[in-house]
Ligand SMILES: O=P(O)(O)OC[C@H]1O[C@H](OP(=O)(O)OP(=O)(O)O)[C@H](O)[C@@H]1O
Ligand code: HPA
């Protein structure tokens with residue numbers, strides 16, 4: 001329930017996130033070193049901070065596009081029904097594509113989006129998620145790159161919300177209810 005009182009305990013510092021993004025961007029550039037232009041696709045809204053930091057570390061030609069998918073609304077439980085609220089601006093057939101996501105939890109969101117984008121026949125399609133909660137997985141999905149594996153905690157910050165709040169925290173924290 002969004003109006004229960006809670007505090008936020010830091011789980012991953014802003015410094016640790018920045019260091020990991022540097023490492024990941026080197027691996028991504030190695031994979032896509034021969035690309036003429038990589039389409040970097042952010043999943044709104046949760047990935048907006050991650051994509052901004054990651055994109056500035058990528059040393060290959062890129063363009064940015066966004067797709068909005070939503071399955072949680074204001075709840076802490078996935079509805080398991082992934083709705084596409086806003087589609088890509090550009091076509092991706094024959095293109096190199098990197099999908100950027102904040103967190104893989106049950107796996108429904110990224111699994112659905114990757115299947116959708118695959119059906120558009122890109123040349124290469126990869127995904128990166130800053131956070132992965134493998135213990136919560138409901139579908140068999142693994143992102144190509146993962147920033148941090150985390151335990152079964154509800155997290156916020158660095159783009160990630162609880163009932164639309166806390167996206168602007170510079171670090172990743174976990175929600176702890178105090179009632
Ligand atoms: O693996 P899953 O269980 O599907 O959960 C992960 C998804 O849930 C959150 O998005 P949400 O639907 O809350 O929308 P938002 O990105 O706009 O916050 C998060 O940003 C991921 O996209
Ligand atoms: O841990 C989480 N926090 C916020 N939103 C989420 N969506 C899936 N998992 C989470």
Ligand SMILES: [Mg+2]
Nearest residue numbers: 043044045046
């Ligand atoms: Mg999301």
